[in-house]
Amino acid sequence: MSHFDSNPFAEDEVNPFSDPVVRKGSGQSNFGGGAFYTTNPSSVPPATSRLSPLPHEPYDRGATVDIPLDSAKDLEAREKELKAKEAELNKREQELKRKEDAIARAGIVIEVKNWPPFFPIIHHDIANEIPIHLQKMQYVAFTTFLGLVLCLFWNIVAVTTAWVKGEGPTIWFLSIIYFISGVPGGYVLWYRPLYRAMRTDSAFSFGRFFCFTWYQLHIGFCIFASVAPPIIFKGKSLAGILPAIDLIGGSSAFVGIFYFIGFGFFCIESLLSIWVIQQVYMYFRGSGKADEMKQEAARRTVAAAF
Numbered sequence: 001m002s003h004f005d006s007n008p009f010a011e012d013e014v015n016p017f018s019d020p021v022v023r024k025g026s027g028q029s030n031f032g033g034g035a036f037y038t039t040n041p042s043s044v045p046p047a048t049s050r051l052s053p054l055p056h057e058p059y060d061r062g063a064t065v066d067i068p069l070d071s072a073k074d075l076e077a078r079e080k081e082l083k084a085k086e087a088e089l090n091k092r093e094q095e096l097k098r099k100e101d102a103i104a105r106a107g108i109v110i111e112v113k114n115w116p117p118f119f120p121i122i123h124h125d126i127a128n129e130i131p132i133h134l135q136k137m138q139y140v141a142f143t144t145f146l147g148l149v150l151c152l153f154w155n156i157v158a159v160t161t162a163w164v165k166g167e168g169p170t171i172w173f174l175s176i177i178y179f180i181s182g183v184p185g186g187y188v189l190w191y192r193p194l195y196r197a198m199r200t201d202s203a204f205s206f207g208r209f210f211c212f213t214w215y216q217l218h219i220g221f222c223i224f225a226s227v228a229p230p231i232i233f234k235g236k237s238l239a240g241i242l243p244a245i246d247l248i249g250g251s252s253a254f255v256g257i258f259y260f261i262g263f264g265f266f267c268i269e270s271l272l273s274i275w276v277i278q279q280v281y282m283y284f285r286g287s288g289k290a291d292e293m294k295q296e297a298a299r300r301t302v303a304a305a306f
Helices: 072-106 132-167 170-200 203-211 214-227 241-249 253-286 289-305
Strands: none
């Protein structure tokens, strides 16, 4: 029996744990001229080396975090400071309250400028300061003050048109003077005293309002301006009925219309002012303020004598 060194029909043993890299062998079988493959350990390239991991940063678990904290002494100092400030504020509040109470007992009213709202120049608050039974009269009186402003402003407009038409600049300067002196003068001389009398509802305040006849002078001026005779005041410096007729009859009918409108404004102002003085006088007499004023005047006289 012959012995063969190798069996071409025998299956190669495959080791699943061997290296998968296989290279073609140098030996060939004479059977069928076929080639077979075998492993060559010497021809296997070396395995790729892995990157080593980065070293961990050193961390000391026992280390303390440096966070600035106020000490107990600082907290106590701040607490004492806050308490001192609170006590000072309370003291000031009590002092301010005592002053306000003293001012209220003395009858002094702190007036804050609140009118007109877009540019406050005066103090005016009828709804909160005037008694409800006097508010209607005060509102109408305030309307007459605003009516005076309107009349004098329209007077400037009418006189300006007359100046443009050749009446001369003198009447225009006079109309400016009427406005500059009439508006603040009316507020100080008759509207503000009436407002204070209504607010305090004092007989003495009403007596002062009637004794100083500034409101009566206001009514007289409005009646005079509505007529505008060529006396006292220069020519056509007031938009009244007489200058209006003169201009309509002449060559300046357009200017005459402005003067007629001014005449209407002064007439309405005169009627409203007469109604206000009448209502105030009726209240002064009907509420017993006249007798109270006499008694108060007598007491003041006796006190002044002693």
